[in-house]
Amino acid sequence: MTMMKLERHCLVALMALAALLPLVVRDQYVLHIGIMVLFYAVLASSLNLVVGYVGEFSLGHTAFLGTGAYAAAILSTQYGWPMWATVPVAGLLAALVGVVIGAITLRLQGPFFVIVTLSFAEVLRLVADNWIALTNGPMGIAGVPQPALLSEAGNLGAKQFYYGVAWVLLAVTLYLSFRFVHSNAGRAAVAVRENRYVAQSIGIRPLSYSMLALVLGALLSGMAGGFYAHYISFVGPEMFRFAFMVSMIIMVLIGGKGTLVGPLIGALLVTFLEEYLREAKELRLSIFGLAVIAIVLFLPRGLMGFVVQWRAARAAPAPQAAAPKAQGSAA
Amino acid sequence: MSATHASTAARALEVRGLGKSFGGIHAVRDISFDVRPGEIVGLIGPNGAGKTTCFNLITGFYSPSAGRVRFGGTDVTGRKPYHMARMGIVRSFQKTNILKSLTVLENVLTGHYMAARQPLWRTFFPGRAVRATEAAARESAERIVRTMGLAHRMDTPASVLSCGELRLLEVALALAAKPEILMLDEPAAGLNSQEARQFGEILRTVRGTLVSSILIVEHNMGLVMGVSDRVVVMHFGQKLAEGTPAQVQADSRVVEAYLGGGGKKK
Numbered sequence: 014m015t016m017m018k019l020e021r022h023c024l025v026a027l028m029a030l031a032a033l034l035p036l037v038v039r040d041q042y043v044l045h046i047g048i049m050v051l052f053y054a055v056l057a058s059s060l061n062l063v064v065g066y067v068g069e070f071s072l073g074h075t076a077f078l079g080t081g082a083y084a085a086a087i088l089s090t091q092y093g094w095p096m097w098a099t100v101p102v103a104g105l106l107a108a109l110v111g112v113v114i115g116a117i118t119l120r121l122q123g124p125f126f127v128i129v130t131l132s133f134a135e136v137l138r139l140v141a142d143n144w145i146a147l148t149n150g151p152m153g154i155a156g157v158p159q160p161a162l163l164s165e166a167g168n169l170g171a172k173q174f175y176y177g178v179a180w181v182l183l184a185v186t187l188y189l190s191f192r193f194v195h196s197n198a199g200r201a202a203v204a205v206r207e208n209r210y211v212a213q214s215i216g217i218r219p220l221s222y223s224m225l226a227l228v229l230g231a232l233l234s235g236m237a238g239g240f241y242a243h244y245i246s247f248v249g250p251e252m253f254r255f256a257f258m259v260s261m262i263i264m265v266l267i268g269g270k271g272t273l274v275g276p277l278i279g280a281l282l283v284t285f286l287e288e289y290l291r292e293a294k295e296l297r298l299s300i301f302g303l304a305v306i307a308i309v310l311f312l313p314r315g316l317m318g319f320v321v322q323w324r325a326a327r328a329a330p331a332p333q334a335a336a337p338k339a340q341g342s343a344a
Numbered sequence: 345m346s347a348t349h350a351s352t353a354a355r356a357l358e359v360r361g362l363g364k365s366f367g368g369i370h371a372v373r374d375i376s377f378d379v380r381p382g383e384i385v386g387l388i389g390p391n392g393a394g395k396t397t398c399f400n401l402i403t404g405f406y407s408p409s410a411g412r413v414r415f416g417g418t419d420v421t422g423r424k425p426y427h428m429a430r431m432g433i434v435r436s437f438q439k440t441n442i443l444k445s446l447t448v449l450e451n452v453l454t455g456h457y458m459a460a461r462q463p464l465w466r467t468f469f470p471g472r473a474v475r476a477t478e479a480a481a482r483e484s485a486e487r488i489v490r491t492m493g494l495a496h497r498m499d500t501p502a503s504v505l506s507c508g509e510l511r512l513l514e515v516a517l518a519l520a521a522k523p524e525i526l527m528l529d530e531p532a533a534g535l536n537s538q539e540a541r542q543f544g545e546i547l548r549t550v551r552g553t554l555v556s557s558i559l560i561v562e563h564n565m566g567l568v569m570g571v572s573d574r575v576v577v578m579h580f581g582q583k584l585a586e587g588t589p590a591q592v593q594a595d596s597r598v599v600e601a602y603l604g605g606g607g608k609k610k
Contacts, residue, residue, distance in 0.1 A: 197481075
């Protein structure tokens, strides 16, 4: 209960801070970094739902991101849909892809799940590369239209607008994740993750809740993809590439999987590091690699896991004092 | 709590001619017995007699090659495990099976899954009704933890519990699902004799309050004979004997099954 409250306070505080940024800062570059942090925070949170609540490592999360991005790009360039419609529909289409992929992959576990999800993303990349009539092939779709109201606003105004949209997207993501995690459905997903047999013995149909976590993750990353398409105004097959996946994984691992605050911290740290290390060029990925190795070795549950452990260690003396009595009565 | 079992007419579990063969091996063959409302039935037999297979057949983890399982007159043979749980038959497992990374209370709260189920959209937009359900589930979970004598471990991670406490938590988790029939597979394994006795007392307390009837597989004879109203003995996959604890203990075939034919093998 206290953990739940602490988490909620943390999330509200972080979001309030994020809402203040555009009021204080008028620098376009900083706002761009802010937008990317928010975008990655949505992505990392959505991946975290899969990694943390299905309990399997998906390497195919870019499938949902890419589907969302292409959906938004195609709907807006070919059918003239406005952004407020393309982004939610991009999410729904990605969720649909999630249902299909989930129906196949959720029956698999461990390395099998990893490989099959990865190949789904790869298949979608090939489709994007080759279905030229729909996706314009390797050239990608350029000139994804901006919302009409931005034609009047300047560059700064556009950045502020996108910052606001990304903030709302993240708020929606956190709200849905928080509700899911702290619900009966979230507990059921954790039960399935921890022990399939126990879950069934208390009446849980395992596939339902892994599917719910996966589809929710797909929905959110699809919306993130739709947002990205409009913001960058270009979508290409690179959306399905492994690079996005690597960033997401690092964020979730650094922050701590299975917590809601973790992916936000991860997104913040990694996006800043990526910008900061831009000068290091090729060395950048190596440095990230080392960071991930260090995290896995020393903080296997991420920064948030470390915080939780530290809190538990401070709270520990009470139950330990009670333990000898219990053993005494049992012996 | 007892009202839930009094209001719904308690149902009997009937097992008729149940059989399972793996390849050519008959793990279980032609097993029939009843668990009537309000009863504690012991299922015993030497290692490899097919007791756990029997459990898996009844609860749908295996599908039987022969025979029927009826619950309250309805044929439930071969239903999925989660289906059986929803009908009111909840089991525990031989190897310790709990949700390790969660605390004791969280484990038992998770066990309230069926009571706290809600439409999907309610997950994201919980109203007052959902909050009330959640509060009731939490309260019930705390009560079950206390009944099992784990109150001082309420917020302890399950991964640090002692063997005896784990056994109690397993039963608590199963009871949280509000079963009509509780099926326990070697719940006292690893307990010393005094812990086993306490465990037996807890079983007698929960029968009639938290659960209607209990089917228990156990090797601790003191416990089984102490709590059971009737005992079913299995040997090499078949039913060897059935009766009250006294009848079974006096049965020469049962003694032979446990100690070996005429003492020659000893």
